[in-house]
Amino acid sequence: MSSLIVNLINELHVAMTRDDQRDIWTNPGTRELDAAIEVVADCYIDFPSERDSIRSELSETGALWSLVLFVRRVGLLLKTAEGEQWLNRGLAVASMIDANCDYRDLIVSLVILRSLAMDAGMNTDVAFDAAIGWSTDRMHGILMNARNHAESDIRITLASFGPSLEFRKEKR
Numbered sequence: 001m002s003s004l005i006v007n008l009i010n011e012l013h014v015a016m017t018r019d020d021q022r023d024i025w026t027n028p029g030t031r032e033l034d035a036a037i038e039v040v041a042d043c044y045i046d047f048p049s050e051r052d053s054i055r056s057e058l059s060e061t062g063a064l065w066s067l068v069l070f071v072r073r074v075g076l077l078l079k080t081a082e083g084e085q086w087l088n089r090g091l092a093v094a095s096m097i098d099a100n101c102d103y104r105d106l107i108v109s110l111v112i113l114r115s116l117a118m119d120a121g122m123n124t125d126v127a128f129d130a131a132i133g134w135s136t137d138r139m140h141g142i143l144m145n146a147r148n149h150a151e152s153d154i155r156i157t158l159a160s161f162g163p164s165l166e167f168r169k170e171k172r
Contacts, residue, residue, distance in 0.1 A: 005043060005050050009057045012036040016063040024069045025163045028076040029086070037070050041089035044096055044134070051095075051134065059100045067093050068101055071109035075116030076163060084127075087117050091131035091143075099138040110146030111157045118154075 015036035028034065044054050058064065074090040077083065090113045097106060114124045128147035132140055149157070 002050065005053060005057075008036070008040050008043060009054070012040050012058075013063070016066045019066055021066060021069060024073050025076065028073045029080075033066060034070065034073070037067065037093060038089060041092040041096070044092045045088060048134075055096055055098045055136070058096050059098060064097055064101045065105075067097050068105050068109050071097075071106070072112045072162070075113045078117050078120040078122065083117075083120055084122065087113070087122060087124075087127050088130070091127060092134065094143070095131055095135040095139055097139075098136055099142060103142055106142055107146050108157055108161050110143065111149050111154055112162045114146055114149070115154045115158045115162065 012033075015033040019031060019033040029038075040054065044051055058067070071090045071094050074086050074093075077086040080086070091110075094106060094110055094113075099106065114128070117124045117127065125147060128143055132143050135143060
């Protein structure tokens, strides 16, 4: 693993310990944790040779819940100018988690991300297919499950676990 990745992972660990997980929907994209995740996710997407190392390092953190919540929160940024990049980052983070958490929580997060991406007019099938290409076999079923969720199930999941309507309308 490169020293750059080691430093980025260390910064991510520090940001995870400082983040307030009780209020996940406020300040999306501007939180210290979001900035740290953004850089690691971009490296994960851009440097395939580092993916195994990143997944391995993150599987040992014990703080994967922060990453699971990021996959949900990043959906609020999909209506910005960089929306497609944020969608890819959310999917990269899910791939980095590599099913090392309760798979149901990860599916819920991915379904929320997909729902908000569809609301932003994005082609989620293409993005999810790309994420499957970045992911291990362990993640394929989780990504496929979220990608293929029925519309009615998506809306129920969003209503139960997603941001309130006021947060969904905030970022345009």
